[in-house]
Amino acid sequence: MPKTIRNKYYEYLTYEKLLEAHKKSRKGKGYRKEIILFNLKQEEYVMWLLEKLQTKTYKHGGYSVFYVTEPKVRKIEKSRYIDRIVHRWLVDNFLEPAFVPQFVITSYACLKGRGMHKACLDVQKAMRHCKTIWNEYYILKMDVAKYFDNINKEILFNIIKRKIKDKDLLWIINEILYAQKREKGLEIGNYTSQMFANIYLNEIDKYIKHKLKVKWYFRYLDDSAILVKTKEEAKEILEKIKVYLKENLQLELNKKTQIFKNKQGVNFCGYKINEYRLKIRDKGKRKLKKKVKVLKEKIKQGKITSKDAKRYLAGHMGYIKIADTYSLESKLFYSLK
Secondary structure: OOOOEOOOOOOOOOHHHHHHHHHHHHOOOOOOHHHHHHHHOHHHHHHHHHHHHHOOOOOOOOEEEEEEOOOOOEEEEEEOHHHHHHHHHHHHHHHHHHHHHHOOOOEOOOOOOOHHHHHHHHHHHHHHHHHHHHOOOEEEEEEEOOHHHHOEHHHHHHHHHHHEOOHHHHHHHHHHHOOOOOOEOOOOOOHHHHHHHHHHHHHHHHHHHHHOOOOEEEEEOOEEEEEEOOHHHHHHHHHHHHHHHHHHHOOOEOOOOEEEEHHHOEEEOOEEEOOOOEEEOHHHHHHHHHHHHHHHHHHHHOOOOHHHHHHHHHHHHHHHHOOOOHHHHHHHHHOOO
């Protein structure tokens, strides 16, 4: 896409594009009641949505709220299914092609071809290189305090407007962004929120890489790590980052932010990483073992088969496959026999 987006809204607003967004949104969730009901009259619903978006009479609906406890207690705000189709259409056709090419290559969250596993392997590769050239070095580990809750919508919208000049596109973005009339905070359950969150922190990415000239910088959403030669350099970089975050994005780093020697390794994306080993943190192991315990009980009660349980667990195995935990993987699968 060009440097700025103009007059693209109606070009991508077609029945086929909305139907495609519907098919992607329902993938793996076709058993849910709301999607079953939508599928029964999908042509009518998609045509209705198309007309609403064409005439700009579309209004984003409200949210249902629930909480998850893993990996920590979080509030999830879930939008209507028809709104989730609009989210998908917006991200796939506009936000992703417009903004992702601008992201630094060491930003990993919710991006095709990157992700958590690549982030961890890239951090470890960089640690090995720094060990070779410096022997001893320092790691600056940073975590943004309550990130999704503290994203300022006005600042985010202004960042987006630098790239998108299409007034119709800005209308739908505004409709989604301000569906809940609050100054700060993105809904964790929205497909758009992942992209909005990356667009927001891309500002600090560019500052760190291009202004501070930091070579070894890695970010997975609000979790980031920097490798530098000296502790003094790490302290100087940290103070500049704190100022930039506060003045430009109204964000702060939390208490988990710290500087330490390379021999201590780094906790990143659920792994404990050093130059030669990549291990799952104890908290992650406990979580997996808890899942297996629940699955074993369901097998015992006859609610699922051993094969189904293993198929379910396989979805979580990617998390441990890249770590030095072959024995753990074997034990978890063997226990489901």
